[in-house]
Amino acid sequence: MRIQDVIQHKAQQAVVTISPDATVRELIALLAEHNVGALVVSHDGESVTGIVSERDVVRRLHADEAVLDSAVSSIMTAEVRTCAGSDDLTDLMQLMTEHRIRHVPVVAEEKLTGIISIGDVVKNRIGELEFERDQLDSYVHQT
Template sequence: MRINDVIHGKARQDVITIRPDATVRQLIGLLAEHNVGALIVSADGSSVDGIVSERDVVRRLHADDGVLEAPVSSIMTTQVRSCEGSAAVTELMQLMTEHRIRHVPVLTDGALTGIISIGDVVKSRIGELEFERDQLDNYLHQT
């Protein structure tokens, strides 16, 4: 299975981005509004300047409650691991495991086309396993 297959199976395929100069408070609002765990930081909506997750907010908020008015760029991760939509999901699972990340931007020819979470990968894998189980069950009951 390819990453694009997982992306196309998602209920929402649009990518919510936030500008680097937006405040962390605005970030929290977008995370809550869209019920997501991370946003791509992008000045133009198609490039990837960084990624910021709810974990980033919590870690900084614990140390500094004034961070809510700080720019997103002050808490974002700038060295972003990404993947191509044509790559295999197994490669993505390995990337997520090795680097302990939960959200990965999907790029096509260097432009942002999606975001995939560990939850998306798990849901897809469960679907594959259920399909295989059903196929085996059908095979066994046909004989």
């Protein structure tokens, strides 16, 4: 299965981005408003400048409450691992596991086209397993 197949089945396909100059307080508001765990940091909504997650906020907030008024760029991950819609989902699972990441931006020709989370991957895998179970159950009960 390809990443684009999973993206197409997501209820919310639009990618929420945030400017690197926005404050962490604004970031928290957007995370809550859109009920997501991470945002792609972008100057223009198309390029990937970084990624910032709830984890990034919590880890910095624990050390310094003043981070709420800091720029998102001060807590974002600048070296972002991305994938293409045509990439194999198994390869993405391996990437997420090896690098302990939960959100991966999807890009095509250096432009942001989506984001895939570990939740999207797990939901897809559960769906595949349920389908296989139903097929096997049907086969067993037909004989």
